[in-house]
Amino acid sequence: xxxxxxxxxxxxxxxxxxxxxxxxxxxxxxxxxxxxxxxxxxxxxxxxxxxxxxxxxxxxxxxxxxxxxxxxxxxxxxxxxxxxxxxxxxxxxxxxxxxxxxxxxxxxxxxxxxxxxxxxxxxxxxxxxxxxxxxxxxxxxxxxxxxxxxxxxxxxxxxxxxxxxxxxxx
Amino acid sequence: xxxxxxxxxxxxxxxxxxxxxxxxxxxxxxxxxxxxxxxxxxxxxxxxxxxxxxxxxxxxxxxxxxxxxxxxxxxxxxxxxxxxxxxxxxxxxxxxxxxxxxxxxxxxxxxxxxxxxxxxxxxxxxxxxxxxxxxxxxxxxxxxxxxxxxxxxxxxxxxxxxxxxxxxxxxxxxxxxxxxxxxxxxxxxxxxxxx
Numbered sequence: 632x633x634x635x636x637x638x639x640x641x642x643x644x645x646x647x648x649x650x651x652x653x654x655x656x657x658x659x660x661x662x663x664x665x666x667x668x669x670x671x672x673x674x675x676x677x678x679x680x681x682x683x684x685x686x687x688x689x690x691x692x693x694x695x696x697x698x699x700x701x702x703x704x705x706x707x708x709x710x711x712x713x714x715x716x717x718x719x720x721x722x723x724x725x726x727x728x729x730x731x732x733x734x735x736x737x738x739x740x741x742x743x744x745x746x747x748x749x750x751x752x753x754x755x756x757x758x759x760x761x762x763x764x765x766x767x768x769x770x771x772x773x774x775x776x777x778x779x780x781x782x783x784x785x786x787x788x789x790x791x792x793x794x795x796x797x798x799x800x801x
Numbered sequence: 802x803x804x805x806x807x808x809x810x811x812x813x814x815x816x817x818x819x820x821x822x823x824x825x826x827x828x829x830x831x832x833x834x835x836x837x838x839x840x841x842x843x844x845x846x847x848x849x850x851x852x853x854x855x856x857x858x859x860x861x862x863x864x865x866x867x868x869x870x871x872x873x874x875x876x877x878x879x880x881x882x883x884x885x886x887x888x889x890x891x892x893x894x895x896x897x898x899x900x901x902x903x904x905x906x907x908x909x910x911x912x913x914x915x916x917x918x919x920x921x922x923x924x925x926x927x928x929x930x931x932x933x934x935x936x937x938x939x940x941x942x943x944x945x946x947x948x949x950x951x952x953x954x955x956x957x958x959x960x961x962x963x964x965x966x967x968x969x970x971x972x973x974x975x976x977x978x979x980x981x982x983x984x985x986x987x988x989x990x991x992x993x994x995x996x
Contacts, residue, residue: 642802642991650807675895676859676875677803677812692845695859695875702891703856779995781804781811781870787988789867794984797864798977801835 643673643737644778650680652767657682660760664753666744667727671764673738674698683743697731697741721750732757734764802897802991809870814877814895815983818920819902820912821853821881824941824970828902829858829878831976840864854880857892874984881916890923898987899936900979902970903958905948910957917958931961935990938965939979944972 645653657669661682668683670690678694705716719732724746730753731741740761742753803812817825826846833844842861849855858878863871877896879889901920903913921931940954949957951967959965964982968975 642804644804645806647807650805673803673895675803675814676877677814677873679803679805689843691842691861691873691875692859695861695877696845698894699857699891702894703888706887706891778804778991781806782988782992782995784992786868786870787985787992790864790872790988791985793865793867794981797836797840798981801973801977 642778643675645679649767653764654680654682656760656763656767660742660756663756664742664744665748666742666753668743670694670697670741670743671734671738672698672741674701674733674736679738693741697739701731701733701739719754730754730757732761734761735768738764738768740764802895810873811870812873812875813897813984813987814875815898815900815980815987816892816896817876817878817900817902818889818916819879819881819900819941820904820909820916821883823881823902823904823909823913824939824968825878825881825902826854826858827941827970828900828939828968828976828979829860829876831970831973832862832876832980833860835973835977836862853882854878855885856880856888876980883915886919889919890926893923893927897935897991898983899934900983901936901938901958901963903938903940903954905940905942905954906945907947907949910949913958931963935983935986936963937979937983937986938963939968939970939975940965941968941970941975943967943974944969 653671657671657680661669666683668681668685668688670678670681670693672678672694676695676698678690681690704720708717719730722729726746727743728746729743731739733739742757744753817828819825829844833841840863845859847856860876862874877892879892924930924934938959940951966975966979968979970976
């Protein structure tokens with residue numbers, strides 16, 4: 632395994648320290664923007680962490696849809712001759728707006744906010760947060776040995792038993 | 802694959818691939834219907850007005866704690882119609898395991914072959930190949946009359962000798978056996994790469 636920074640066939644592994652740093656940055660962003668909810672996920676559609684009011688909100692599904700949408704938009708950029716991907720995606724609603732943008736090549740940030748909050752403010756604070764996030768994520772250490780620790784033989788044996796139990800008679 | 806060390810979570814992405822109307826959404830729908838809501842998310846289906854998948858279906862499974870770790874499986878389908886090839890490529894981003902759902906009907910063999918070829922091309926483009934990638938084949942619609950024999954299907958489609966299963970997805974037959982097999986195959990594959 633070559634890297635812990637994602638891409639096809641390569642796992643993304645977020646250490647405890649990284650996770651805490653990301654969560655802190657999201658908390659700060661939430662405080663500054665007064666957004667309803669902020670989700671940090673990866674480009675493969677996994678929700679990693681979120682801040683704000685997630686009551687009644689299916690975060691995992693939202694992250695999966697956002698990643699799919701982001702990937703589709705990147706392809707649209709290519710088709711129309713935009714050499715880089717679009718800088719952000721904005722959805723304007725009657726009550727809520729949504730803003731999403733990439734964090735490096737492997738992650739994305741999704742912000743849901745009330746229409747009374749100015750988009751300009753969201754952009755300014757989000758851009759600052761992204762710069763900090765990218766700095767943290769670039770410094771991520773090699774975690775390959777951690778992956779083998781996570782997925783040992785005992786894990787697969789127990790998973791197999793759990794699958795048998797869950798799928799029993801279905 | 803994504804591992805969140807702080808939360809002790811591992812997230813794996815499994816994609817159901819195959820030609821249009823082979824039964825990919827039917828597989829996910831059956832899994833959704835049968836599993837307890839405590840272990841699965843809502844089923845999200847992005848459909849055309851004719852009820853065909855336009856982008857993908859999505860269902861997440863969270864199957865208990867294993868050694869204090871929480872495995873999560875994100876199941877996706879792809880749109881099978883030929884003109885959605887770009888969407889299929891996008892959904893393969895970060896895929897950890899594949900179920901190739903075959904329509905067993907004799908007149909659908911060209912479609913099965915065409916989309917299998919496209920799948921291999923997509924994988925090769927991102928530096929992978931079906932020869933070494935964790936995937937399983939599901940021969941679906943075994944209850945219909947004008948179907949290929951398993952021997953023929955194996956000979957024409959399973960040239961890398963992937964694990965294969967017979968299914969009647971609309972009745973649930975073979976659905977969970979296939980799912981369990983692909984999950985185990987993915988985990989074993991990851992472990993072999995880590996050694």
